[in-house]
Amino acid sequence: MRIATWNVNSLRARADRVESWLERSDVDVLAIQETKCRDDNFPWELFERMGYDVAHFGLNQWNGVAIASRVGLTDVERTFVDQPVFGKGGVDPIQEARAISATCGGIRVWSLYVPNGRALDDEHMHYKLHWLDVLNQQAGSWLEADPEAQIALMGDFNIAPQDDDVWDIDFFIQEGLTHVSEPERAAFYAFEKTGFIDVVRPHTPGPGVYTYWDYQKLRFPKREGMRIDFILGSPALAKRVVSAEIDREERKGKGASDHAPVIAELSA
DNA sequence: ATGGTTGAGGGTCAA
Numbered sequence: 001m002r003i004a005t006w007n008v009n010s011l012r013a014r015a016d017r018v019e020s021w022l023e024r025s026d027v028d029v030l031a032i033q034e035t036k037c038r039d040d041n042f043p044w045e046l047f048e049r050m051g052y053d054v055a056h057f058g059l060n061q062w063n064g065v066a067i068a069s070r071v072g073l074t075d076v077e078r079t080f081v082d083q084p085v086f087g088k089g090g091v092d093p094i095q096e097a098r099a100i101s102a103t104c105g106g107i108r109v110w111s112l113y114v115p116n117g118r119a120l121d122d123e124h125m126h127y128k129l130h131w132l133d134v135l136n137q138q139a140g141s142w143l144e145a146d147p148e149a150q151i152a153l154m155g156d157f158n159i160a161p162q163d164d165d166v167w168d169i170d171f172f173i174q175e176g177l178t179h180v181s182e183p184e185r186a187a188f189y190a191f192e193k194t195g196f197i198d199v200v201r202p203h204t205p206g207p208g209v210y211t212y213w214d215y216q217k218l219r220f221p222k223r224e225g226m227r228i229d230f231i232l233g234s235p236a237l238a239k240r241v242v243s244a245e246i247d248r249e250e251r252k253g254k255g256a257s258d259h260a261p262v263i264a265e266l267s268a
Numbered sequence: 269a270t271g272g273t274t275g276a277g278g279g280t281c282a283a
Contacts, residue, residue, distance in 0.1 A: 010276075012276095013274085013276090036275070036276065060276095062276085062282070116282080116283065118282090214283085215273035215274050215283090216272070216273050216274090217271075217272060218272060218273095258274080
């Protein structure tokens with residue numbers, strides 16, 4: 001069984017890419033982030049054509065998460081319990097379309113799009129850290145309820161946990177950039193304390209191994225990327241992982257997302 | 269030359 005996560009940066013703009021990638025990647029479950037659409041303009045036919053069931057959570061042109069599966073898809077959950085809200089400019093705070101879950105082939109799959117902190121002192125950063133803290137608490141409660149549960153937390157975490165996960169850590173520190181700060185990294189490693197394991201890194205050691213390259217400043221051809229997309233597995237799931245890869249090829253050429261798909265191969 | 273993009277939507281805003 002193969003599971004994957006991919007921030008597609010607009011499903012409608014990427015429809016052809018996503019379809020041909022599904023065709024050749026042979027994944028059974030795909031967690032998608034940044035669909036950037038609503039249910040009424042979601043490309044349902046694409047997944048039907050390819051033989052996947054799909055569940056979507058999208059409210060507007062921002063965020064949007066989905067799960068596609070050809071090994072079953074049941075018990076869909078949109079948002080996690082107590083998911084923090086965000087509102088600005090007098091707009092009513094809402095739970096944004098950043099988390100969706102479903103049970104696929106015996107695995108509780110989450111597609112997660114962690115808020116971007118924008119700047120170290122921005123209110124979005126507090127939102128990001130709080131959002132991750134509550135998610136981690138929930139994830140802990142799931143494991144407590146069933147220590148043998150097969151759970152995959154997959155998505156764009158917008159955090160580079162290690163210095164080698166960016167092309168130049170000194171640049172990030174000097175510029176005071178997000179994704180590498182101590183609080184963000186602590187929020188990421190809190191999931192490991194809870195019992196979740198990065199199942200991809202052991203099979204894709206760095207340095208220089210990334211999942212995202214900014215469209216700007218020729219970051220991809222200059223190999224200046226960031227490892228910010230992860231598959232975190234519960235202990236029972238992590239035991240099944242036999243290999244993993246980051247499909248850097250998918251970042252190439254015209255019409256690519258700025259993120260590459262991340263894939264894990266499971267036994268049985 | 270020291271920059272260089274992309275997407276949604278029709279405002280700029282977001283990454």
